[in-house]
Amino acid sequence: MKKLAGALVVVAVVLVPNMAWAAPWTAGVAFTNQVASSPFRAGGYPVPPGQTAPDPGTCRLGDYNANRSESWIAVKPGTEDLVGTSKVFFEKFSTFYDFHLGSYTIPGGTPAANNIVQGYECISTGTQAMPPSWMNNTDPNVDFDTQGRAYQVTLPFNPWWTNHLHPDGAIGISYSDDLGRTWVTGNGGNYLDRVPNQSSKTLGGVEDKQWVAVNHLPGSPYQDHVYAAWAVFNGSATKVRLAISRDRGQSFTSPVTLSAPAQVGPAVTYVYPSVDAAGDVYVSVVSFPPSGKASVIYVSRSSDDGRSWSRFVPVTTVGTLPDCCLPNTTFRDGIVESFAASPTYPGHLYLTYEEWDGSQFDVKFTQSVDAGLTWTDPVVVNDNADPAASDQFQPSVAAGPDGAVAVAFYDRRAACPADPGVFAEHVGRTNFCIDTSLQAYKDSGSG
Numbered sequence: 001m002k003k004l005a006g007a008l009v010v011v012a013v014v015l016v017p018n019m020a021w022a023a024p025w026t027a028g029v030a031f032t033n034q035v036a037s038s039p040f041r042a043g044g045y046p047v048p049p050g051q052t053a054p055d056p057g058t059c060r061l062g063d064y065n066a067n068r069s070e071s072w073i074a075v076k077p078g079t080e081d082l083v084g085t086s087k088v089f090f091e092k093f094s095t096f097y098d099f100h101l102g103s104y105t106i107p108g109g110t111p112a113a114n115n116i117v118q119g120y121e122c123i124s125t126g127t128q129a130m131p132p133s134w135m136n137n138t139d140p141n142v143d144f145d146t147q148g149r150a151y152q153v154t155l156p157f158n159p160w161w162t163n164h165l166h167p168d169g170a171i172g173i174s175y176s177d178d179l180g181r182t183w184v185t186g187n188g189g190n191y192l193d194r195v196p197n198q199s200s201k202t203l204g205g206v207e208d209k210q211w212v213a214v215n216h217l218p219g220s221p222y223q224d225h226v227y228a229a230w231a232v233f234n235g236s237a238t239k240v241r242l243a244i245s246r247d248r249g250q251s252f253t254s255p256v257t258l259s260a261p262a263q264v265g266p267a268v269t270y271v272y273p274s275v276d277a278a279g280d281v282y283v284s285v286v287s288f289p290p291s292g293k294a295s296v297i298y299v300s301r302s303s304d305d306g307r308s309w310s311r312f313v314p315v316t317t318v319g320t321l322p323d324c325c326l327p328n329t330t331f332r333d334g335i336v337e338s339f340a341a342s343p344t345y346p347g348h349l350y351l352t353y354e355e356w357d358g359s360q361f362d363v364k365f366t367q368s369v370d371a372g373l374t375w376t377d378p379v380v381v382n383d384n385a386d387p388a389a390s391d392q393f394q395p396s397v398a399a400g401p402d403g404a405v406a407v408a409f410y411d412r413r414a415a416c417p418a419d420p421g422v423f424a425e426h427v428g429r430t431n432f433c434i435d436t437s438l439q440a441y442k443d444s445g446s447g
Helices: none
Strands: 009-011 033-035 040-043 060-064 068-075 081-088 099-105 113-116 137-138 150-158 172-176 205-214 228-233 236-245 268-275 281-286 295-302 313-318 337-341 348-357 360-367 394-400 404-411 435-440
Touching: 040 099, 040 113, 060 281, 068 099, 099 150, 150 205, 172 337, 205 268, 228 268, 236 268, 236 281, 295 348, 295 435, 313 348, 313 360, 337 394, 348 394, 348 404, 360 404
Parallel strands: 099 137, 268 337, 360 394
Antiparallel strands: 009 033, 040 060, 068 081, 081 099, 099 113, 137 150, 150 172, 205 228, 228 236, 268 281, 281 295, 295 313, 337 348, 348 360, 394 404, 404 435
16 A cells, blocks of 8 residues: 555646756646645544554544545546545544545546545444444545546455454445545445455455546446456465456456466456456456566456456566665555556557665656567656656556646655755755656657
């Protein structure tokens, strides 16, 4: 889970020239940052003094007026209307895993409202029973269909940390028809997956890293089909699971396992599904082999609405941070890669990832124009004058109409500014404060 606390900010994205950067940042066109978050009230669990998790049965109405993190955003096709999602922390308990999912209504690009994703805490479910009420809900993601419905695959869980660090959780699905103001639990109110007997007291499995993709191609035979994918950990191996809705979220197929250990190894996660201009579905994953060997990013393809899948094709090896945190800080490293398929050109795929070279991070990018069979040599996305002097990491890639592609990433190339949000003793520190950079690309159709 990516972690960066603070208010959710919506950025009017800009084109950035591919040139050596100076400090401060330069941009190709003007842009404006807007604060999208504001306090709201919903159900939550306070953490008693001396504990690291809440107690069952203590949920109450309270304020979501603290930190936000792990934001995501989607555009309603054919409009400038947006829905954002993020983790939202309950009251003063941001130092603990005490959060739910929040959503942000942004019509025409202007923030209008934000609230909790209903159906997972005691107020919106009307009960303290666990489930349907959960202490936590996390890992935001969102995508639209062609009729303006937004979907989000959810990860509700209870933080039973004491044994094996395994929380009790499930994979759910929610959808909204009003730009994220209200959410309905899909799949007839049933979870997509819940490992039998899963809890901190067993090693049955733990769901995590769930994601959604929707076919929003008018006229496609699979138009408005919803693809939910996630990973299941059992303590020694990980499998990737996928379920499909062909009735706009009302029901889903039984989950199937995509990751064959003979192809990708026993431990794969960071699951990203995406749909290309032909309606083919792809899934990217990262394989973490044993013995500290380099990780490998793989991609698989389905041309029949997820009924059958190709072998996983290795894209590239990637160096990963061996320990918890980035240099100079306790900032936790997060998801290695991000993946998107082109809505313009069939078979065009874009993959960006962070690579640790033993002392610092760079962001890299590679593309396929043949449905993932072959990939270009990776190129470095960040263009700071001295790549070894600072870290660029945790990228996300998005693909839009007419071959538009953009890679956003966290960036530590600039020294900490003199700003009210920066401690005085940190002003001027290098490779410490974190900004966000964006690099725009254009796919001409040949690559």
